[in-house]
Amino acid sequence: MxxxxxxxxxxxxxxxxxxxxxxxxxxxxxxxxxxxxxxxxxxxxxxxxxxxxxxxxxxxxxxxxxxxxxxxxxxxxxxxxxxxxxxxxxxxxxxxxxxxxxxxxxxxxxxxxxxxxDIVIDATPSYKELMIEKKMFGFMDLSLKKIRFFSMESQNKENCYITKVSSSSCISDDDVYKKYMDNVRYGVNCIEIVNELNMKCYVMYNIVFAKKHLENDGDVIKLARVLSVSDIKMFNDLFSKIFNYIKKNEKVSAMECDSMFIENNEILMREHEEKQYTRIKKYNTECDIKNFDLLYTEIALRNEY
Known part of the structure; x- marks a missing residue:
């Protein structure tokens, strides 16, 4: 036997x-x-x-x-x-x-x-897995769409200072520092944004080559994929400036954000492409985490689309 x-x-x-x-x-x-x-x-x-x-x-x-x-x-x-x-x-x-x-x-x-x-996060479910995990294991939505931005005028009136983190010693936030050190070996990049009130926001992302969203278009583009945002409100308030900085400095065609990072609906009124892609989570313990991200997941570690 x-x-x-x-x-x-x-x-x-x-x-x-x-x-x-x-x-x-x-x-x-x-x-x-x-x-x-x-x-x-x-x-x-x-x-x-x-x-x-x-x-x-x-x-x-x-x-x-x-x-x-x-x-x-x-x-x-x-x-x-x-x-x-x-x-x-x-x-x-x-x-x-x-x-x-x-x-x-x-x-x-x-x-x-x-x-x-305490928590299970499935960041890359197939449609079949999505249906099974929701129906049989009680998973709920984490993020519903992947949103791509290709061009955008800097409409933010607020001034800010953006720099790419070249060394972990540049990061003043201890938690962001530890997350960066854990993920940088997998090709994760980080920028620091400082606003007029001297408040800081850190955005982590990786650079990937991905197919266009159009089903019959086999072309591959270079894009920056947002993985983590330390201050969601500040990220949304300064979105166009952050987008233009990343696009220019990383020489990418687009920036991609999951819908869980976008809270300001005005951003979605600007030209963009959306693709339905649901990421899901399951709680086994009552949890007070408000903002999730994609660091530590397969998306960050494999650095592949």
Whole structure:
């Protein structure tokens, strides 16, 4: 009788995980093993600072039949700090794969993995996963759209001073500093905005090459994707200045923001493109976090669209 087990990730299962991914994803099926490893490497090697670490060294789980990998459930574990200073544990499911014969275990595995942390954030659900996680596991919307801006006149009357962070020592906010240090190794950039009242806002983003939103347009563009905003109101108040600074200095065609970062409806009255893309969250513990972001998730770590 075969022995079916769910075990924590271990490097000894890596070759089996790569084979499992190649069996279950068309995009991986034609790739060399080394290229598949490069894809998942950030997801099985990440290491965060003590304040933001949770289940350090655990990168997910494998489903085994007699020690052979028949399923892989990648997870990013970290902690988030609320405005009140309280920390919450978070799990972000990443790349999952399971052979057809063993999909009867998927509900059991998902239920076990999703009940561990205070919060589960799925930043990259497929439509099928979105429906299942909402209906069966009680997930709710985190962000509904990806919004792209290509050009914008600087209509903000308020003056501000914007600089790109060249060194972590330039960051005066301790929490922003720690988040930056955890994510900069994955290609995350940061700018500091100082307004007329000498208040500061930090915006973190990465640079990616992405397809245009038009379904039949295969062109790829270079864009800046916003991952984190330390002061939502200030970001919205100075949006056009921030946009033009990033576009000019990063030499990108567009800036992309999730709808959760946009609170000022006047911004959406300017020329932009929208694409429906729902990111979701689930609370296992009552939580007082008001503003979420995409740092520490698969989107930041893999730095790929």
């Amino acid at each position: 075969p022995v079916i087990e769910l075990k924590k990730y271990d490097d000894k299962y890596l070759i089996g995980i790569i084979s499992c991914l190649k069996r279950n994803y068309n995009r991986f099926g034609c790739m060399m093993d080394l290229d598949v490893y490069k894809f998942i490497k950030p997801l099985v090697t990440y290491d965060f600072s003590e304040d933001y670490s949770y289940q350090k060294g655990n990168y997910g789980y494998v489903l085994l039949e007699d020690e052979n990998v028949v399923g892989f459930f990648g997870m990013i574990y970290y902690r988030l700090k609320s405005e009140s200073g309280k920390f919450y544990t978070v799990a972000n499911p990443t790349t999952w794969a399971i052979d057809d014969k063993y999909r009867i275990y998927i509900f059991q595995v998902t239920e076990a993995l999703f009940k561990e942390p």
